[in-house]
Amino acid sequence: MVQLPKLNELGFFEIRLESIGGLGANLAGKMLAEAGVEGAGLNGVSFSSYGSEKKGSPVKAHIRFCDLKTPIRDTSPVERPHIVGIFQEALAKTVNVISGIYEDSTVLVNSRKTPAELKEQLKLLGGTIAVIDATGIALEEKNRVNMAMLGAMFRLCPFLDPQIMKDVIRKSLEKKYPQSVAPALATFERGYQEVTIESFSLPAGMSMPAFTRADTPVLGYETQPIGGIVTNPGNSILKDLSISRSGMMPHFNIDTCIHCAQCDNVCPDNCFVWKELPDKKGRLQMFLQGIDYQYCKGCLKCIHACPTDALSGEREEDGYAEANRVPHLFDLALQ
Ligand code: SF4
Numbered sequence: 001m002v003q004l005p006k007l008n009e010l011g012f013f014e015i016r017l018e019s020i021g022g023l024g025a026n027l028a029g030k031m032l033a034e035a036g037v038e039g040a041g042l043n044g045v046s047f048s049s050y051g052s053e054k055k056g057s058p059v060k061a062h063i064r065f066c067d068l069k070t071p072i073r074d075t076s077p078v079e080r081p082h083i084v085g086i087f088q089e090a091l092a093k094t095v096n097v098i099s100g101i102y103e104d105s106t107v108l109v110n111s112r113k114t115p116a117e118l119k120e121q122l123k124l125l126g127g128t129i130a131v132i133d134a135t136g137i138a139l140e141e142k143n144r145v146n147m148a149m150l151g152a153m154f155r156l157c158p159f160l161d162p163q164i165m166k167d168v169i170r171k172s173l174e175k176k177y178p179q180s181v182a183p184a185l186a187t188f189e190r191g192y193q194e195v196t197i198e199s200f201s202l203p204a205g206m207s208m209p210a211f212t213r214a215d216t217p218v219l220g221y222e223t224q225p226i227g228g229i230v231t232n233p234g235n236s237i238l239k240d241l242s243i244s245r246s247g248m249m250p251h252f253n254i255d256t257c258i259h260c261a262q263c264d265n266v267c268p269d270n271c272f273v274w275k276e277l278p279d280k281k282g283r284l285q286m287f288l289q290g291i292d293y294q295y296c297k298g299c300l301k302c303i304h305a306c307p308t309d310a311l312s313g314e315r316e317e318d319g320y321a322e323a324n325r326v327p328h329l330f331d332l333a334l335q
């Protein structure tokens with residue numbers, strides 16, 4: 001029987017996937033657990049937790065492994081993961097994605113940054129950071145982010161056999177989507193091969209912050225969340241949809257825009273910013289100024305509606321949205 005590399009006090013090796021709806025973290029968690037149970041002969045469990053089941057909303061998947069003699073009676077969320085898989089780098093803006101990690105935990109991030117840059121960004125004192133450009137691989141292979149993340153996850157879990165996973169992928173896709181088998185296998189393999197892993201020692205004299213359950217309080221009459229209150233309303237000007245983008249975003253080229261408003265008609269989040277200006281004959285007309293990326297979830301409906309090439313779907317670059325945002329009302333960051 002395979003040996004798990006680390007165990008917590010209950011005898012579990014635990015993994016938490018931090019993602020947004022639509023990237024397939026729930027399915028990835030189930031496939032990971034299946035490979036551990038059927039392929040490696042472990043006990044295992046996988047389940048997800050999410051708020052609204054909306055594409056782009058934060059979701060978590062939880063996976064537990066243990067040996068066959070250890071019963072799994074704990075189905076609470078994974079609070080102290082040995083591995084965290086972050087499917088959407090921008091999630092760290094609003095979610096404590098590294099909550100509860102140990103000094104020797106591994107943090108896997110879907111990103112194009114280096115492990116050292118991510119260490120700074122995530123404010124990690126030390127530990128192991130693994131990076132895979134899962135979005136880039138998925139776009140190139142015309143497949144899904146979760147397959148590339150799964151490939152990388154298998155490199156981090158040497159007790160799991162990647163060949164078993166390939167058989168699971170083939171078995172689950174070949175009947176309904178036979179054309180997807182080859183791209184899914186290629187995406188998985190690239191995730192496995194291309195992940196970069198780097199370990200950082202804790203600075204001398206420093207230790208990991210003590211784990212507190214601040215994110216998941218023990219509920220009582222004094223600590224339970226107040227019911228019936230929407231704390232992050234979708235119709236507020238404060239709403240920030242940037243974490244809902246899963247890799248692609250629209251770019252606007254004003255030189256080829258004919259100001260026809262087709263984009264505005266299809267945009268579900270009212271991202272297009274207009275201004276009334278005189279046309280060549282001096283008559284007042286509405287002219288498109290740009291996109292307020294704070295509210296853009298990257299659905300790309302506007303690209304398909306645009307009759308010219310004024311809008312194009314591009315891979316999101318770090319800082320592009322902030323630099324090119326045209327604020328709807330005013331720039332909240334300047335208030
Ligand atoms: S659909 Fe294209 S051309 Fe029309 S207003 Fe929007 S960006 Fe401009």
Ligand code: SF4
Nearest residue numbers: 267296297299300302
């Ligand atoms: S991608 Fe286009 S249609 Fe979709 S939210 Fe962003 S601006 Fe609106």
